[in-house]
Amino acid sequence: MTCAPPSYVQLWRSGELVRRAEVAWEMLRHCQLCPHRCGVDRLAGEHGRCRSGVMPKVGSWNLHPWEEPPISGTRGSGTIFFSGCTGRCQFCQNYPISQLGVGREVTVERLAEMMLELQRKGAHNINLVTATHWVAAVLAALPHALEGGLSLPLLYNTSGFERTETLALLDNVVDIWLPDAKYADDAVALRLSGFPSYCAHNRAALREMLRQVGHELVLDDQGIACRGLIVRHMVLPDSVSDTAETLRWIAENLGRQVYVSLMAQYFPAYQCVGDPVLGRKITEAEYEDAFAALDAVGLENGWVQDLAD
Ligand code: SF4
Numbered sequence: 001m002t003c004a005p006p007s008y009v010q011l012w013r014s015g016e017l018v019r020r021a022e023v024a025w026e027m028l029r030h031c032q033l034c035p036h037r038c039g040v041d042r043l044a045g046e047h048g049r050c051r052s053g054v055m056p057k058v059g060s061w062n063l064h065p066w067e068e069p070p071i072s073g074t075r076g077s078g079t080i081f082f083s084g085c086t087g088r089c090q091f092c093q094n095y096p097i098s099q100l101g102v103g104r105e106v107t108v109e110r111l112a113e114m115m116l117e118l119q120r121k122g123a124h125n126i127n128l129v130t131a132t133h134w135v136a137a138v139l140a141a142l143p144h145a146l147e148g149g150l151s152l153p154l155l156y157n158t159s160g161f162e163r164t165e166t167l168a169l170l171d172n173v174v175d176i177w178l179p180d181a182k183y184a185d186d187a188v189a190l191r192l193s194g195f196p197s198y199c200a201h202n203r204a205a206l207r208e209m210l211r212q213v214g215h216e217l218v219l220d221d222q223g224i225a226c227r228g229l230i231v232r233h234m235v236l237p238d239s240v241s242d243t244a245e246t247l248r249w250i251a252e253n254l255g256r257q258v259y260v261s262l263m264a265q266y267f268p269a270y271q272c273v274g275d276p277v278l279g280r281k282i283t284e285a286e287y288e289d290a291f292a293a294l295d296a297v298g299l300e301n302g303w304v305q306d307l308a309d
Contacts, residue, residue: 061117
């Protein structure tokens with residue numbers, strides 16, 4: 001099966017893409033792009049919790065072979081890692097980019113060119129990693145990328161701490177949603193990631209993403225995803241991520257057919273090196289418990305990462 005052209009093409013032709021970019025850009029005057037709702041005027045140089053300005057800042061962009069099989073495929077996913085983050089995960093594996101500000105500020109035209117470079121290198125998709133605070137720039141870059149011939153599915157890779165109002169601006173812009181469901185306990189989410197009321201925001205966001213693209217993960221004849229939703233959950237040591245409850249909520253509220261990616265890749269990084277609880281990888285027994293929880297709630301679709309040595 002050949003995938004239909006990404007839906008953002010139609011939005012671009014109708015002028016809607018430019019209109020949404022203008023709306024998002026205007027939101028920067030009293031920034032409420034994410035649930036922190038800082039209200040700062042980023043256009044006037046003020047910074048909110050994400051410490052981000054106006055022009056997008058990119059930490060790296062490259063072909064990434066280690067996402068889920070229908071995302072990385074045979075040639076890789078065209079990842080663009082944005083600098084800064086709305087969260088403060090103490091164990092962030094990308095902390096130099098997300099927390100320490102590593103990256104380079106670029107124009108929206110250059111951001112569009114990066115998308116086109118990844119397309120020329122053979123990427124299966126454009127994978128926007130931690131783009132929440134740069135939604136205005138992404139929307140503004142897309143028309144330039146389209147003028148240059150961008151035709152890849154757009155993938156949005158997020159902590160899942162999102163506002164549904166912002167996600168609505170990305171309806172029929174994003175083809176593949178790749179959100180986390182990190183926690184089932186607000187106190188833990190606040191302590192470890194700086195996300196207030198994570199569960200309510202995350203769950204509303206997951207529902208909105210599902211509303212936009214539905215349960216089906218649409219694949220082309222090579223098995224590469226062109227549209228859909230994949231919810232990620234990374235198992236943390238000592239049941240900190242409350243995997244059983246997270247998966248139960250997903251199955252009961254999003255449906256057992258939703259695609260879930262269970263991740264075992266946790267290792268202590270950043271502020272969790274030496275931590276009495278999070279200063280180690282998960283054990284085989286912990287991962288077996290997580291797998292059993294997945295089985296128990298009857299989630300039917302997705303992937304289970306191998307437990308690394
Ligand atoms: S995107 Fe940044 S400035 Fe805007 S509300 Fe979120 S944390 Fe605050």
